[in-house]
Amino acid sequence: MIDTESMATGFHAELPPWVWPFLDDYEAPLTSSAERMALVHALADRNWVAGNGGPFAAVVADTFTGEIVSVGVNVVLSSGLSSAHAEVTAISLAQAAVGSWDLAAVRPGLELVVNWRPCAMCFGAFLWSGVQKLVVAGDGPELEELTGFDEGPVVADWAEQLEQRGITVEQDVLREGAIATYTAYGQGRALVYNARRG
């Protein structure tokens, strides 16, 4: 018989506790996608410094009212799960909050706001979520160049693939803010690395 003694039966990911007082400091509602992206940038900046994971954040919001349905940050380090990127976390928390894996059916009109074009995994995770709009700060090689992360291969026509499935895409929302986050992360990591070697 297969030894199941040491196998895990479930997995769990949790937002870091600093997120809640952080959100208390924001005026609501955040009525534009740019305001929601500013929150995403602030969460991303805080997240890597706090040691939870990479410099990435995402929110699921109601496109029309601006209500924030869920917040996600990259918790790969703190959860021990390589799939716990900001987008997967935000989508999963939105689904946990509304009680369904299909957000389009239960809570139509939601958007995912994220500080770069999603990686290979998160692009797919977004597709299956029922979120109907994607708002990104940018797309292109800057993320990988500044942070050293591999984003994986994504099809060249990714935005058209989303549009074909009825998903709206809004690009280049507060792009410079994302570049600032990745630049700070790259420099911060270099400092830590040098300190360890010094």
Added chain:
Amino acid sequence: MIDTESMATGFHAELPPWVWPFLDDYEAPLTSSAERMALVHALADRNWVAGNGGPFAAVVADTFTGEIVSVGVNVVLSSGLSSAHAEVTAISLAQAAVGSWDLAAVRPGLELVVNWRPCAMCFGAFLWSGVQKLVVAGDGPELEELTGFDEGPVVADWAEQLEQRGITVEQDVLREGAIATYTAYGQGRALVYNARRG
């Protein structure tokens, strides 16, 4: 201030309880990738009938000893999470069991055995997991044609992209078993659908 009252703080997915007695019936170790794929096919066949999610299963195994480190099935329906595909579940449970998001660092020599080429999301999730070999029953349009699922856009050179990252790929392991699973699922769904309409 942003209203955090109705937001979720964490998310959780769990294997269905039938998995454990199911594994008790298997002789261990499963020394070949074909034996491990036979287990995957059996889990996939059981999973959709049990109502946990789609006809997909995956195991993370030690390539050399055949030890099963984790088992995953698609639990999208039972967990309420669109990301809880078989591969993400198996990878996450392996990481929960060993206590690290980077399986290559803590437990090198692992393979993911799955009953078709992973979807767009799971292809990326596999990339970030630290699993060093991918074993698939098949690749091609049959899955989508037989089940009706959208697998999302995956780059045409997906296997080369894995090899470039040091990951070995083994294809067409018990391919006919996967086709049988998808055929049964397609026919089973059609029956349920007709019954509801009848």
